[in-house]
Every structure is written in structure tokens, then in C-alpha cells.
Amino acid sequence: MARSASSLRHCLVLLALLALLFIHVSHAVDHHFEGFDSDDVAEDEEPVAGTLDHPPPIQLTLTHSDPTHSDLPPPDREQEEVSEPSQPSDLPPKPSSNGLDYWDEDEFEGLPEEQSPEPPKLTENVIPKDPSSDPNKAAKPQKTAVSRSYVVEIVCISFLIMFTINYFTGKRENENIALAWAAKFATKDSIFDKNFSLLGVGDGDDTPLLLKEGQNVFKFYASGRRYCSGLLATMELQSRHDLISRLCNLVVRGRDEISFEVYMNEEAMDQVVFALARRKAAKGMQKEERDLQRYASLLSGPTGGRKWVVEELAVISESKEVAGDLITEAVLEQVFGEKAFEKFGKGFISMHFSDQQLGTHKKMLLFKFALPDAKNMAHMTRLVALIPYYIDLIGRYKLSSQARSKTDSARSKAAQEAYKEQQNARQEALQKRKAERKKMMEEAEAKLSAEIIRKKEAKDRARQAKKAMPRVRMTRAH
């Protein structure tokens, strides 16, 4: 928190400096224009303006009459000298000075007033000859806009600087959160160390515990426990390293989440499809997750008079019996009961056990919790303790005969449907192949018939040629 405050201060200081610079520059530029307006001899100031300003059109055009400017090559000077008598390349706001410049008393007696408005128009029309006139046109509207044109650059560059600073601070914040979690739950004598023999991602003893997959995604792997083949924890933190996302998160509240995937062994897990989540999320889950959709349904309330989870949470299960078996007294007391949930259950998002998951692993336990701050990692202890508890519970759990009959029938139905779909798919594929083969045959036949026709035609021509031939011979004999 102190670090982010200090970095914010740095950013404010930087912004202030940049704003000051911008104001100074804009004032300087204004002075040049004013000087140019009042004085005809503003050429001394122009090179200064040129060095300060990058975009060529601005100062070039306004101070175009200064051929000493680096960007204007000598031909301008020549053209200026040539055009002096008739067309000054000055701006119309200074007609009097233009008149003084080129007005030759001998030649232009009696026409001082007509001449002055004309030359500015002429300069505007003669575009190809006088290249400075084009910037002239652009210069005119830009004259007042020059002081504004820097805003874009300054705002964007300052944003980029702040973005870079925020990248490093945000990255460090995220890493701190991840390391705090690992320090609490994955180091020596922590809960995962006591439950799993292999922690971390690499080989050997000194392996890194966390795998960093992006500036806001961290993974933790553990393996070597009964009933399960492994556990993968994925921490998805807010994108603190990205300034744009951070600003969006100020508006739309995001949160840091950690999700655990426990890969259960084949023989360890019985036919269980169960989920527990907050009410709204539970409804969404029931519609989105295919296995929940197919096998389970939202349970209304507790069976009989037994204790149940808090009102905020909803249970999705195949049968109430299974749900009751999985939501044990211990769990209610510790996390999901009335009193416990207030204190310890705030970080709980969802829990999903299934033996019919889509994907490579069929039997999985999924847990999702909200991550607290780096300093408050201890608040999650009870939630994390649910994981080994449920691994053991599910590992040992055997369905009763009633429940098993239900689940068996449901799964066999699903298997039959899947089989039928497969059959249909195979038949369709076969039909497609047959149709394709037919097409191929027809095309081949068509080709063959085309060839036959060609041969026939060739033969006909040959016959005709032969018929024609003997006449030739006869005539030769004569």
C-alpha cells in the first residue's frame, strides 16, 4: 500500500512537471506569434521557435519568410525573392507589412488598397509554385491551434510513462500476493506440505513452488497423496500490471480468485455429482455445466430437521441423500453453518465435485475461493482446509444401494444417448462417403464419355480427311 502511494506521488510529480513544460512551451510559442504580429523583424526569434517545435508545418509556415530555417531549403528563398513584387507569402493578418514589403511606389501608384487583399489570395491559389503557401493554409487554422496540438503528445507520453511505472508496481503487487499465499499454504509445515509429498513444478528438491504464466496468473502443483493423483491451484489475480485494466477495475469491481483442481483416482471416487455455490452463481452453474445440467438439480431445502448450509448458499445434487452425506456436521460447524459462514466463509465462491467432467480427467473436485490481501492470507485457512478433508471424504465415500441405483440408471441413459449419437454420426459419415463416391464415379464416367465423344469426333474428322485425300491424288495423276 505504501509502495503504491509513493508511486502515485511519483506519477503526480511527473505529470506536474510535464504540465509545466507544456505551459512554458505554449507561452513561448505564443510570444513568437505575437512578436511576429507586431514586428516585421521577427526573424531572430524564429530559429528558436524552430528548435523548440518538432512538427514542421507549424513554425515553418508562420515564420516562412525566414529562409534561414533549417527545414526550408534555399529554393524558398529564391521564390520569395521572385514573388516579392507581387505575392508575398505572408499571412493576411499582416497586409500592411506585406504592402510595405513589395509595394513599389513607382509601379503601383493609386492601387495600394486593391493590392493588399489580392496577394494573400494569390498566395493561397498558387499552390504548386510556392510550397510555403500550402503550409500557409495549414498554418492559418493551426496558428491558434498550435498551442493545442501539443496536448495529444503530452497526454499520450505521460500516459505511457505512467503505464510503464504501473506495470512494474502492479507486477510486484501481484507477485507479493502470490508469494504470500505460497508462504502461508505451500511452504514447510504448511497444510499442503503435510498432505502432499511433491510440491511445486520442477524436479528435485529446490524446485520453485509457483509457476508464473502471466503477470496475473500463477499456478501451484502438488502431487503424491492417497485418493488423488494431483492438485493444481490456479491464482487469477486482477491485472494490476495493466493500467487500462486497473482503471476499468476501479469502475467494475474485480477480485482475486484461486481455483483448485483435484484429480481423483478412478477407484477412489464413486458416482457423485455435487455442487455448492452462492444462489445466483449456483443457478448459472446448473445451466452452464453439462454434467450438472444432465445429472443434477437444484435442491430446495434441508431434509428433515437437520442443520443445513446458510441461506446464501445453494446446493446442486443428484439426490438429497448424497448432498446430506457430503455436507457433514464438521463442515457446517467450521465453514458453512450459520455462525461460521459469517466469519470464515466470505471468501467462498463455489465447490463442484463430479465424476462426469468433460475433458481429459473425468473425476475431479473443483474449489473456487476469493483471495484475500497479502496480509490477510490467514483468513483462508479454513477454506483451504476443506480441500484435504473432502479428498478424504470423497475418497472413502460409497453410495448406498438406493442412491447407486439412481445414479446407475441416469448414467446408463446418458451412455445410451451418447452411443446413439455416435451411431448417428457414423451413419452420417458413411452416407457422406457414399455420396462422395457416387459423385466421383459420375464425374469419371462423364470424363470417360467426354473422351469417347472426342475420340469419335477425331475419327470422324479423320474419315473426312481420308475422303478428301483420294481426290487430291486423282487430280495429281492428271
Place this chain on the structure above:
Amino acid sequence: MSSHNNSSPAVNDPRQPSTANPYVAPMVRPEDLPVDYSGFIAVIFAIVGLMFRYKLCSWLAIIFCAQSLSNMRNFENDLKQISMAMMFAIMGLMTNYLGLGPTRPSTQG
């Protein structure tokens, strides 16, 4: 800490080193990767800024390139699109500021 299979009076040690498998990173096909919206937007802005010579668009393209770079996960795959967007954006900036190109005669004599 070695795991003992003999049941201690309190609780069995749940760890089983024999069953430990090392971590295998799952293969993600390039099509399944999450869409890089910021890179896409950067390319759009860069092209608009280059073609229509809007300075603001080129600068916005640079900003979105920066965002895309910072969100880059897979170095090899993502770098191509980001570098393309950056090239467009820088070209746009150069044409806007240095006045390159056929329609700006200021650099010509």
C-alpha cells in the same frame, strides 16, 4: 519428512510419494488461446492513423500495443501480432510527424 505407512496413533500420513507425478503443462492449441483484444484494437487504430493521418489514432495504437505487450503470456506466439501492430503504429507516427508520403510537399523543394 519421510512418510511412514504404519498408522500413527493419531492420523495416517496421507502422503504417498510413490504416486507422485510431476507436473505436465497442458498443451494449448493456438486456436483456444484467449483473444488478444488490445492487440486487435491496436492494429485497427494504427491502420486508421496511418491511412487518414490522425495523430491521436497513432498514439492510441501505441498505447494499446503497450497494453498488449504487458498482457503477453506466450512469448513466441503473441509477439508476431504485437510487432505487426507496433510497426503500423510507428509508421503512422512517422508519417504524421515527419511528413513523409506523397501528399505532404513540405519536405520537397
